[in-house]
Amino acid sequence: MKTDEIYNAYLASLLAGNRSGCAKMINDLIREKTSIKELYVNLFQSSLYEVGRLWEQNKISVATEHLCTSITESMISLCYPMIFAAEHTGKKAVITCTPGEYHQIGARMVADYFELYGWDGYFLGADTPADELMQYIREKKPDIVALSISVSFNLAKIRGLALKIREEFPDLTIITGGQGFRWGGEKAFENIGNVTVIQSLDELVEKFLVTSNKAL
Amino acid sequence: MNPAFMSELAVYMMEESSIICLTYNNDGIIIESNKFADALFGQTLKGLPLHEFFIDFGKSATVLLTGNISPEKRLININTHSGLPETYYFRFFNHDNVIMAVGELNNKEVEVLRKSLLDVNRELNNLTRELHKKNAELVKLNDLKNEFLGIAAHDLRNPIGIIMGYSSFLMEELETDLSSEQVEMLKTIQGTSEFMLHLLNQLLDISAIESGKLNLDLQFTDLVELVHRNANLNAVIAARKQIQICVECYEYIPEIKMDVIKIEQVLNNLISNAIKFSLPGTTIKVSTFLGGDYVTVAVIDQGQGIPSVETDKLFKPFQRTSVKSTSGEKSTGLGLSIVRNIILGHQGRIWVESSVGVGTTFYFSLPIKGPVKP
Numbered sequence: 290m291k292t293d294e295i296y297n298a299y300l301a302s303l304l305a306g307n308r309s310g311c312a313k314m315i316n317d318l319i320r321e322k323t324s325i326k327e328l329y330v331n332l333f334q335s336s337l338y339e340v341g342r343l344w345e346q347n348k349i350s351v352a353t354e355h356l357c358t359s360i361t362e363s364m365i366s367l368c369y370p371m372i373f374a375a376e377h378t379g380k381k382a383v384i385t386c387t388p389g390e391y392h393q394i395g396a397r398m399v400a401d402y403f404e405l406y407g408w409d410g411y412f413l414g415a416d417t418p419a420d421e422l423m424q425y426i427r428e429k430k431p432d433i434v435a436l437s438i439s440v441s442f443n444l445a446k447i448r449g450l451a452l453k454i455r456e457e458f459p460d461l462t463i464i465t466g467g468q469g470f471r472w473g474g475e476k477a478f479e480n481i482g483n484v485t486v487i488q489s490l491d492e493l494v495e496k497f498l499v500t501s502n503k504a505l
Numbered sequence: 506m507n508p509a510f511m512s513e514l515a516v517y518m519m520e521e522s523s524i525i526c527l528t529y530n531n532d533g534i535i536i537e538s539n540k541f542a543d544a545l546f547g548q549t550l551k552g553l554p555l556h557e558f559f560i561d562f563g564k565s566a567t568v569l570l571t572g573n574i575s576p577e578k579r580l581i582n583i584n585t586h587s588g589l590p591e592t593y594y595f596r597f598f599n600h601d602n603v604i605m606a607v608g609e610l611n612n613k614e615v616e617v618l619r620k621s622l623l624d625v626n627r628e629l630n631n632l633t634r635e636l637h638k639k640n641a642e643l644v645k646l647n648d649l650k651n652e653f654l655g656i657a658a659h660d661l662r663n664p665i666g667i668i669m670g671y672s673s674f675l676m677e678e679l680e681t682d683l684s685s686e687q688v689e690m691l692k693t694i695q696g697t698s699e700f701m702l703h704l705l706n707q708l709l710d711i712s713a714i715e716s717g718k719l720n721l722d723l724q725f726t727d728l729v730e731l732v733h734r735n736a737n738l739n740a741v742i743a744a745r746k747q748i749q750i751c752v753e754c755y756e757y758i759p760e761i762k763m764d765v766i767k768i769e770q771v772l773n774n775l776i777s778n779a780i781k782f783s784l785p786g787t788t789i790k791v792s793t794f795l796g797g798d799y800v801t802v803a804v805i806d807q808g809q810g811i812p813s814v815e816t817d818k819l820f821k822p823f824q825r826t827s828v829k830s831t832s833g834e835k836s837t838g839l840g841l842s843i844v845r846n847i848i849l850g851h852q853g854r855i856w857v858e859s860s861v862g863v864g865t866t867f868y869f870s871l872p873i874k875g876p877v878k879p
Binding site: 352355359362363365366369370372373374377391393397400401404412414415 | 619623626627628630631633634637638640641645
C-alpha cells in the first residue's frame, strides 16, 4: 500500500487538521484490503513520529501536535472492524500508560495488536493511577501487563510501577515500551525479573503474539 | 528608557503585537485602538463606546469611576465579533485623564480548555474502542446462538416427526376402537406436533439467515403463475373460514429472476397471515403490478388492521402485535422476519399499510432482473 505519494498526502492532511480528508484516505486503503500493520506502522506511526520531529524543531505548535494525535486516534477507530474480528485465543493482556503519561496512542496501538492476534487487549488509557491498575490486574488476571511511556521523564514512574506489580504478582510477565525508551532506559528493570522492553510492534508480534504459548 | 526604543515599542504595540491595546477617556469612549484589537472585533474601534464590546468590567468599573488606576491585572469579559464571550486580563494606566488598557489572551485558561478538550477526545476514543470490542463480542455470541439454534432445531425435528407419524398411525388404525375423548387427545398431539415442526423449521430458517446462509437459487420464473398457485392452495383453508381469495393480475409481468421456493414461502406466509387475522365473510385480494424496474405484489385483507404504533415491530423476530387471530390459530412470531430477509436477499423491499377496522396490505417488490451481485 504505502507509497510516498499516499504517505505525503496523508501527512499533509494530518498537519492541516483535515480530519475528513484523512478519513477518506484511510477508508480507501481499508477497502483496498491494506493490512493493519501497514496502516499502523507505515502510516499512523510514521506520520506521528514526523509530527513529533516537527514539534521538536519548533516547526509546528503543541496545538497542531495535539490535533494530529486526535485525528490519528479517530483514524485508528476506522480500523476496528478489522481488528476485533480475530478468533480469540483466551489470553488476556492489560495495557496502560503510567501515571503522568498523557500520550496514549502508542499504548492503544499495542492493545489493538493484542486484539488482532486473538488476545483480549484491555486498554486503560492515559495517566492511569497505580492503584486502579493493580485493581484491574486482580480482576482480569491477565497473562501480560504492558506499560507505556512516551516521554523519558516518566522512566522512574514506569520502574516504580513495575516494582509494585512484581511485589504482588511475582510471576506476571511485564512488557514495557514506547518513545520514552528512545534514548535507552532498559537497565531500569534490572533485578525486577521477567520485564521485557519492546522496541517495536514487530518485536511485540515476534516475541509475544505469534509464539505466545512458547513465550509465556 | 531610550526614547527611540520607546517610540519603536509604541509602533510595535499598535501595529504588530498580538495584544489588545486601547486608550479611552473617562466617558468610556475609545480614543485609539491597535490593529490587533480592531481585527479581533472586526471593525475600527476608534470613537466607539467601550460598553459595546466589554460586557462586564468587574473591578475595573470602580477603576474607571474613581480614576484610581494601578497596573494590577484585571479581568474583563468581552463579546468578540465571533459572538463567543471571551475573558481577557488587562492592565490600566492613567495618563492625563486618558486611560490606556493593555490586555492579552489568557493563555493559561486556553491551555486548561485545550487540555480538557483533549481529555474528552481521548475518553471518547477509548469508549469508541470499547464499543467496537463489545460489538465484536456480541456478533460472536450471536453466531454461537445461531449455531446452537440450528443444531437444536435440526436434532429436534426427527423426534417430532416420529410423534407425528405414530399419532397419525393411531388415528387411522384405531379410530373405531377409541373413545371420542381419546380421538381428541390424539388430534391435540398431532396439531401440537405440527406446530412444533413448523416452529422448528422457522427457527432453522432464522438461524440460517442470520448466519448469512441465505443461499438463493435464482431462476427466471412466472410470478403471476406462482401467485395463482399459492392463492389456490390457500383458498381451501380460507374457505373453512368463509373467506374468499381473489387474484387480480391484469398487467403483463415478465419473468423475474428469483428463488421460486423462497418467494413461494413469502407468498404463503403473507396469504396465510391474512386468512389468520381476517373475519368470516371477508375477501383477500392478491394483486401484481409493474413499476419501473420492479414488480410489486400486494396482499390486501379486510381484517382487523394493525395499530400504527405496532407496525414497526412486525418484521422483527419473536415480536407480536396486539391483534389476535380470528379462529385461535397459533403463530411463531418468526414468519414475517423470515419473509423480510428473503425479500432483502433478493434486493427487494417489503412494507405494510394498515388501518384499524379497515384492513391491512402487505407489499413486496422485486427487481425484475433479479438481485445484482455486490
